[in-house]
Amino acid sequence: MNTGVKRILLVEDSEQDVELTLAALKEAHLANEVDVARDGAEALDYLYRREAFADRPDELPVFVLLDLKMPKLDGIDVLRQMKGDPLLKNVPVVILTSSREEQDLVQSYKLGVNAYVVKPVDFQQFTDSVRRTWLLLGSLERGPELVSVAS
Amino acid sequence: MPGGSDAVLLSIEDITERKHADRQVIELNRELQQRAALLEAANVELEAFSYSVSHDLRAPLRHIDGFADMLRKHVGETLDPTAQRYLNTISASAKRMGTLIDDLLLFSRMGRAEMNRTTVELEQLVEEALAEVQVAGESRNVEWTRAPLPTVEGDRGLLRQVFVNLLSNALKYSRTRDPALIEVGTVPGEVDETIVYVKDNGVGFDMAYAKKLFGVFQRLHGANEFEGTGIGLANVRRIVSRHGGRTWAEGRVGEGATFYFSLPRRTTGVETQFQSAVTQ
Numbered sequence: 001m002n003t004g005v006k007r008i009l010l011v012e013d014s015e016q017d018v019e020l021t022l023a024a025l026k027e028a029h030l031a032n033e034v035d036v037a038r039d040g041a042e043a044l045d046y047l048y049r050r051e052a053f054a055d056r057p058d059e060l061p062v063f064v065l066l067d068l069k070m071p072k073l074d075g076i077d078v079l080r081q082m083k084g085d086p087l088l089k090n091v092p093v094v095i096l097t098s099s100r101e102e103q104d105l106v107q108s109y110k111l112g113v114n115a116y117v118v119k120p121v122d123f124q125q126f127t128d129s130v131r132r133t134w135l136l137l138g139s140l141e142r143g144p145e146l147v148s149v150a151s
Numbered sequence: 152m153p154g155g156s157d158a159v160l161l162s163i164e165d166i167t168e169r170k171h172a173d174r175q176v177i178e179l180n181r182e183l184q185q186r187a188a189l190l191e192a193a194n195v196e197l198e199a200f201s202y203s204v205s206h207d208l209r210a211p212l213r214h215i216d217g218f219a220d221m222l223r224k225h226v227g228e229t230l231d232p233t234a235q236r237y238l239n240t241i242s243a244s245a246k247r248m249g250t251l252i253d254d255l256l257l258f259s260r261m262g263r264a265e266m267n268r269t270t271v272e273l274e275q276l277v278e279e280a281l282a283e284v285q286v287a288g289e290s291r292n293v294e295w296t297r298a299p300l301p302t303v304e305g306d307r308g309l310l311r312q313v314f315v316n317l318l319s320n321a322l323k324y325s326r327t328r329d330p331a332l333i334e335v336g337t338v339p340g341e342v343d344e345t346i347v348y349v350k351d352n353g354v355g356f357d358m359a360y361a362k363k364l365f366g367v368f369q370r371l372h373g374a375n376e377f378e379g380t381g382i383g384l385a386n387v388r389r390i391v392s393r394h395g396g397r398t399w400a401e402g403r404v405g406e407g408a409t410f411y412f413s414l415p416r417r418t419t420g421v422e423t424q425f426q427s428a429v430t431q
Contacts, residue, residue: 014210020217069206098209100256101202121209121249123217 007033009061011043011078012096013070020123021065021096021130028131032062040073044081047088063092063114063137068104076107083112092137194263201259208252215245251368254382258367261389266306273300273314273347276307277335280314284322292329293322298336301345303414309390316383317349317410323377324408325353332407344396344413352407356400364400387412 008025012018018036025034035056037043045051047060064082068075075095082088092114097104100118108116115133119126219241223230230238277297303310318333325331332352340346356364356371363369365388370381388398391412402408 014214016214016218017210020214020221023217023221097206098213099202099205100253101205103202119209119213121212121216121246123213123220126213126217 007035007057007059007061009037009043009046009064010034011037011040011064011070011075012067013039014067017067017119020126024123024127024130027127028134030130030134035061039070040075040078043078044073047082047091060088060091063094065094065096068095068097068099068108076104076111079108079111079113094133094137197259197263201256201263204252205256209249212245212249212252216242216249219245251380254380255367258382258386258389261309261312261386262393264309266309266393268304269307270302271305271307271310272302273310276311276314277318279311280318283315284319291326291331293325293331293333296332296334296336298334300335300337300347303345303416305394305414306390309393313387313390313412314349316387320383320410321349321351321353321408323353323379324355324372325351327354328352338411340413343416345416346411346413348409348411350407350409355402355404355406355408357404358402361400361402365398384410 010018010021012021022034025032035046037046042052043064043066046053046056047064049056064078066075066078075097079093079095082091082093089112093112094115094117095104095108095113096117096119098119105116115136117129117133120129219238223235223238226234274297277300281295318335321333322331325333332350334348334350336348336350338346338348354372360371364371365384366381367385368381369385370377370379384398387410391398391414395415396413398410398412400408400410
């Protein structure tokens with residue numbers, strides 16, 4: 001089943017953060033479909049179309065927004081799995097995290113993350129970061145096709 | 152050989168004492184090892200604590216600011232000025248606490264980061280720090296005076312931070328002056344130490360509060376007077392003491408301030424590392 005809809009996978013365990021991230025995407029005028037996985041294990045189920053996500057549409061998400069600290073498998077585990085799998089390694093991954101800890105940043109880049117966004121306390125700054133990351137990913141050669149709508 | 156057996160008896164007594172001393176040494180060593188293990192464990196715990204603060208404490212603050220923002224947009228024009236003000240206060244406080252957490256994490260990192268000792272040219276550090284703290288295109292009138300500075304041994308990145316903090320303070324607290332006079336120099340100290348100072352002609356401070364200056368989040372001015380959380384000088388003190396040096400300040404209200412720090416000429420690495428571990 002190929003629906004032709006560009007999907008983003010948001011992997012985030014906090015309900016509040018899901019809502020805020022969706023609001024930020026909307027505010028940045030980015031109107032893609034967003035699917036949500038609540039932890040790292042669900043994210044892998046989604047990517048491999050198994051368990052609760054066995055029936056999801058064929059195409060892979062245009063990119064994955066990935067939280068780091070989550071129950072069960074954390075963001076680093078998901079990233080490692082994705083970048084080690086020939087079928088998934090070309091899906092851009094953006095880490096979205098509260099943490100400014102260097103160890104997270106270093107490890108993420110070692111594993112081949114495409115962008116790393118530290119979520120600031122300021123919501124408007126967060127919206128700006130999301131918009132900038134979007135532009136950055138869109139400008140990459142073989143970057144994802146993204147749906148952006150003007151205000 | 153009766154004489155020989157006498158000697159044997161004597162030597163037995165000697166061995167007892169030596170054994171006692173040996174046991175003491177072993178005991179002391181064991182104690183030292185235990186302490187080192189405790190210290191190591193405390194450091195690991197601190198690391199985990201700081202990691203958790205970084206991840207978990209900032210998240211609810213983001214939610215507070217984010218949802219206040221969404222509420223503001225949701226109710227839009229219907230909000231009366233008082234309600235507006237309440238919402239803005241909620242947002243501002245959340246952001247303030249975010250800054251405090253970031254500052255505290257940075258402070259903790261200054262204490263934990265491994266020291267990378269090299270030969271450091273202080274003059275070059277001042278050069279770099281100046282480039283960092285001067286705001287491009289700012290039309291302030293600042294007169295800088297810089298005396299030659301020596302070369303010391305220490306962690307380049309950390310010592311650079313000392314100058315960044317002291318110079319940005321000097322700029323901040325002299326911004327009402329025209330011209331602002333800022334001076335970087337050295338004064339003679341003990342034979343085995345280098346003393347550097349940063350002096351400004353800014354608003355100064357009351358010497359009665361001099362002891363508070365280097366404390367974490369200690370401020371002598373209101374937040375609406377001079378911005379900041381009060382972590383800069385605490386970082387300066389922590390870095391300098393990790394190098395085995397001292398920090399102090401002199402000032403008068405309305406007549407500027409001078410901040411001093413000393414660095415030992417030759418630092419014995421082990422000693423200062425131990426000191427810094429103990430004081431943390």
